[in-house]
Every structure is written in C-alpha cells, then in structure tokens.
Amino acid sequence: MSVWAELVDQDAVVAVLAEAAAAARAVVERAGAPSSPGTRDTRETSLSPQGATASPSSWAMTHSWLLTGPPGSGRSVAALAFAAALQCAGEPIGCGQCPGCRTTLARSHADVRLVSTEAVQIKKEEVRDLVARAQLAPTQGRWRVIVVEDADRITEQSLNVLLKAIEEPPERTVWVLCAPSPEDMIPTIRSRCRHLGLRIPSATAVADLLVRRDGVDPDDALDAARAAQSHIGLARALAKDPQMRERRRHIITAPVRVRSVGEAVMAADRLLKVAQEQTAAQVDERNARERATLMRQLGADSEQGVTKHTRARLRELEEEQKRRAKRSVQDVLDRALVDLLAVYRDVLMEQLDTGQELVNTDMADVVQELAASSSPHQTIRRISAIETARRRLSANVAPLLALEAMAVSLRPQE
Ligand SMILES: [Zn+2]
Numbered sequence: 001m002s003v004w005a006e007l008v009d010q011d012a013v014v015a016v017l018a019e020a021a022a023a024a025r026a027v028v029e030r031a032g033a034p035s036s037p038g039t040r041d042t043r044e045t046s047l048s049p050q051g052a053t054a055s056p057s058s059w060a061m062t063h064s065w066l067l068t069g070p071p072g073s074g075r076s077v078a079a080l081a082f083a084a085a086l087q088c089a090g091e092p093i094g095c096g097q098c099p100g101c102r103t104t105l106a107r108s109h110a111d112v113r114l115v116s117t118e119a120v121q122i123k124k125e126e127v128r129d130l131v132a133r134a135q136l137a138p139t140q141g142r143w144r145v146i147v148v149e150d151a152d153r154i155t156e157q158s159l160n161v162l163l164k165a166i167e168e169p170p171e172r173t174v175w176v177l178c179a180p181s182p183e184d185m186i187p188t189i190r191s192r193c194r195h196l197g198l199r200i201p202s203a204t205a206v207a208d209l210l211v212r213r214d215g216v217d218p219d220d221a222l223d224a225a226r227a228a229q230s231h232i233g234l235a236r237a238l239a240k241d242p243q244m245r246e247r248r249r250h251i252i253t254a255p256v257r258v259r260s261v262g263e264a265v266m267a268a269d270r271l272l273k274v275a276q277e278q279t280a281a282q283v284d285e286r287n288a289r290e291r292a293t294l295m296r297q298l299g300a301d302s303e304q305g306v307t308k309h310t311r312a313r314l315r316e317l318e319e320e321q322k323r324r325a326k327r328s329v330q331d332v333l334d335r336a337l338v339d340l341l342a343v344y345r346d347v348l349m350e351q352l353d354t355g356q357e358l359v360n361t362d363m364a365d366v367v368q369e370l371a372a373s374s375s376p377h378q379t380i381r382r383i384s385a386i387e388t389a390r391r392r393l394s395a396n397v398a399p400l401l402a403l404e405a406m407a408v409s410l411r412p413q414e
Contacts, residue, residue, distance in 0.1 A: 003081040003094040003101055007074055008209050008232060009201035013067075016060075016196055017078065021085035021093045023061035024174075028142055062194045063169045065176045066151075066185060069198030072231025075178040076116065076149045078198060080105060082176060083112045083145040100142070111138040116149040127158040131165040134173045144173045151177035152184035159186060166192050201230050210239050223362045229342060234335075245362070247274060251336045252343055253366060255407050264411060268403035271336065272329075275399075279328040287321045330393055333403070337390050343367060344383045351376045374412065385409035 004014045065082070069075040085093050087100035087109055095101055103109040113133055115122065130146055138144040148154070154162060166175055166189065175193075182190055182197070206225035209232065210216040216224070216239045227248070228235035237244050251274060254267045294317055298310045306314075342359045343366065349356045350371035360367060370379075389406035393399060 001096045002092070003084040003088070003096045003105065005096070006077050006209075006213075007081060009205035010074065010078065010198050013078060013196050013198055017082045017085065018094065019060040020062070021082065021088070024086050024143060025088075025093055027061065063174055064166045064193040065174070066182065066190060066193035066195045067176060067178045067198065068181050068184075068195065070180060070200055070231075072228070072233055072235075073198040073200055074232060075198050076147070078196075079147045079149070079176045079178050080107075080114070083109075083114075083147055083174075086143040086145055086174060087112065087140070089142075100140075111140055111143065112145045112147070114147045114149065122148070122150070122154045122158065124155060124158040124161065127154060127161050131161055134165050134175070135170055137170065138172050142172070144170075145176065146173070147176045147178070149178050151189075152179040156186075159189060163188055163192070201232070203230055206230050206232055206235050210236060214240065216240065226357075226359050227339075227342075227362055229338070229359060247278065248339060249363070250274065252339055252360075252363060255340060255410050256343070256366060256370065258407050258411050260411070261408055264407035265404055268400060268407045271403055271407075272333070272399055275329050275332040275336065278332050279325060283321070283325050283328060290317060290321070329399065333393055333399060334390060337386050337393070337406075341383060341386050341390075343370070344379055344386065347371045347374070348376060348379045348383070351379060378413065382410050 004018065007014055065079075067075045067078055069078075081094065084096070084101045084104035087104050088094050088098055089100050090098035096105070100109070104112050107114055113130065115126070115130065130148070134144065134146055136144060169175065177185065177189070177193060179185055182195055185193075203222065203225040206228075207218065207221035210221040210224065211218050214236060220239055221235075224239035225235045228238055238248065251271060254270055255264075258264045258267050291314070294313060295310070298307075298313060300306045300310045343363060346358045346360050346363075346367045347370045349358070350367060351374075358364060358367060385406050388409075389402045392402035392405075
C-alpha cells in the first residue's frame with residue numbers, strides 16, 4: 001500500500017507532496033545516489049529559489065514545509081508519508097514496500113528525525129540539537145528529514161535558532177513543521193516555508209477508512225466519524241472501544257440532565273474527574289518510565305545516594321510532567337465541550353427544522369428530548385455558555401470554576 005493511503009480526503013495535499021517527492025528523487029538521481037558531497041554541481045542540485053536554471057520540476061521541491069490542519073486531520077500522517085516518499089527507492093515513489101518507506105513509517109529511519117512531544121513547550125536545547133542534526137549529510141544518500149509535529153510549541157526564543165536553520169539549510173536537509181494553523185507560527189517562519197493546509201475530511205471519507213482499514217461495521221463507522229467530527233484518531237477509538245463510547249455518552253448526558261445549581265456543581269465535578277481519570281492512566285505509566293530512564297542516564301541506580309545534580313534534574317522532570325498532565329486534562333475537557341457544543345447545535349437544527357443531518361446520530365434520543373423541552377433561544381444561550389467555558393479553560397481559569405459556571409447556565413430556566 002502506498003504511503004499516501006492513510007491520508008483521508010486530502011487529494012490536493014497529496015498531489016503537491018507527491019510531485020515534490022518526484023522532484024526530490026530527480027535531484028538525488030542527478031547527483032548520483034548515494035551522494036558524495038562536494039563533487040556535485042550545486043546549481044543543478046540546489047533546491048533554493050536561486051536555482052532558477054534547474055529543471056522546472058525541481059520547483060516542486062523545497063527545503064522547508066509548513067503543514068497545517070485541525071487536530072485529527074492527519075498533518076503528522078502527511079508529514080511522515082512525505083518523509084517516507086523522500087526516502088523511497090521503489091516505484092511508484094512512496095511505494096510503501098521498500099526499506100526506505102517501511103523504516104520511515106516505522107519511525108526508525110536513521111535520516112528521519114521525528115519530534116513529537118506532548119510537552120507544553122519545545123525547549124531551546126532541543127531545538128539546538130535539531131539544528132545541529134540538520135547540518136549533517138544524510139547517511140543513506142537521500143535526504144535528512146526533520147519533522148516537528150507540534151511546531152507551535154517551540155518557545156519564542158528558540159524560534160530564532162530555528163529561523164536561521166530554515167533559512168540556510170544544507171542542500172539535502174528538509175524541514176517539515178506541523179501546526180494547527182499558519183497563524184500559530186510567527187510570520188518570519190511562515191514566510192520561509194511552503195505552506196500546505198489539510199482540510200477537515202468528510203465524515204463519509206473517515207467512515208470509509210474505518211471500514212477499509214479497521215474492519216468496522218459501516219453504520220457504526222459513520223456514527224463514530226460523525227460523533228468525532230472527522231477527527232480520525234478519535235473516530236477510530238470510538239468505533240473500536242465500547243468504554244470510550246460509554247464515557248462520551250456520560251460526558252454529554254451529565255451536564256444535559258442538570259436541573260438545579262446543586263446538580264450543576266456535582267455535574268461539573270464529575271466531568272472534571274472523568275477527564276482526570278482518563279489522562280491519569282496514560283500519564284502515570286509514562287511518567288514512571290521517564291523517571292527510570294533519567295535515573296539510568298544519570299547513573300543513579302536507586303533512590304538512595306542520589307546527588308544534588310540528580311535531584312535537580314528529577315525535580316525539573318517532575319515540573320514538566322505536572323505541566324503536561326495539566327495540559328492533557330485541559331485537552332480532554334476541551335474535547336468534551338466540543339462534543340457538548342455539537343449536541344446543542346444538533347438540538348438547534350432540530351428546533352429550527354433545518355432538515356440538516358445530525359452530528360450525533362448515536363445520541364439522537366438526547367437531542368430529541370432537549371429539542372422538545374426547550375426553545376431555540378435557550379439553546380443559543382446554552383451554546384454561548386459552553387463557548388465561554390472553552391475560552392476560560394484556554395485562558396487557564398481553574399477548570400472546576402469554568403465548568404460549574406457552564407453547568408449552571410445549562411439548567412432549564414424557570
Ligand atoms: Zn518505497
């Protein structure tokens with residue numbers, strides 16, 4: 001299967017990346033792979049805009065890319081597929097079968113570095129390390145590819161380090177930066193990259209992928225794709241994990257059933273607990289692993305007799321882990337609120353009798369009940385209460401306070 005197969009509903013982006021990969025291969029072949037730096041005619045192999053005399057197709061390739069798209073649209077999938085196509089030695093380019101494609105997709109190719117971090121920020125040292133790697137020629141004669149999956153998390157001061165690297169990259173280095181939207185990157189970075197925007201795939205395209213790749217029943221696949229609002233990873237989880245479906249139902253119905261202020265406070269508390277439990281499971285395991293790795297790296301075998309330096313490093317790690325846990329809870333809560341918003345939008349569609357298809361086909365009963373028991377005016381008020389809660393959460397208001405205020409506004413008004 002081709003490396004592009006996992007990209008759902010992104011024909012335009014695939015076309016551009018495939019053309020770039022073809023141009024990149026032409027560069028490698030002109031230079032005679034494996035490359036021998038220093039012997040090439042740089043005018044022929046250069047990809048920079050100054051290489052105006054190079055063949056027209058080499059315009060398709062460039063050193064710095066910015067891939068943007070909403071979460072779940074597949075921007076890291078696109079970046080990885082592109083990296084694989086650059087390392088591909090098979091036919092057609094991006095064959096998915098050759099060692100270059102396979103090791104890249106397995107995230108183990110020596111010349112492909114993937115920075116996927118759940119850290120809140122990407123630190124300066126990390127960016128320095130990337131820039132240093134970027135200077136090295138690829139070991140296997142093709143391209144050195146550096147994919148930064150959350151480029152929007154690079155700290156402001158580190159961006160200057162990156163800026164220089166992107167501006168004058170070695171001729172066989174390719175940067176692929178991923179971010180939710182171009183506005184998440186400062187203009188100086190944006191203007192030095194070729195920008196490709198992924199679109200939100202259609203629910204039917206996502207459902208189709210779940211049926212094809214995961215063997216999900218077509219009706220369940222469509223329910224999941226709609227409910228996840230085309231977030232591919234989430235749709236897959238919803239379709240395959242009954243617990244996840246149950247949790248979603250709980251998250252949505254809890255605030256909807258609120259009748260009094262007391263119930264609102266309880267519902268908010270429950271919502272926060274569910275979010276914390278959901279993140280704790282994955283976070284705890286990872287934290288313990290990171291701690292063990294760090295101890296090993298520092299040569300501290302047991303908790304006894306750790307040096308001052310080790311203690312300082314451990315404290316640093318704990319701080320980072322705390323920040324990450326907080327962010328994960330925020331992400332889960334935000335997702336829950338997006339789900340809740342979708343329910344009330346469905347309610348409004350019903351009340352206004354627009355005839356539009358529901359997002360939450362799996363929650364039709366809840367939607368009908370709400371539509372029958374309230375007015376469109378109330379629904380709009382509720383939608384704005386949820387949007388306010390999202391804004392507050394992203395502005396770091398204490399989650400419980402933001403959720404309580406929301407749950408109170410969701411009550412039916414006397
Ligand atoms: Zn291949």
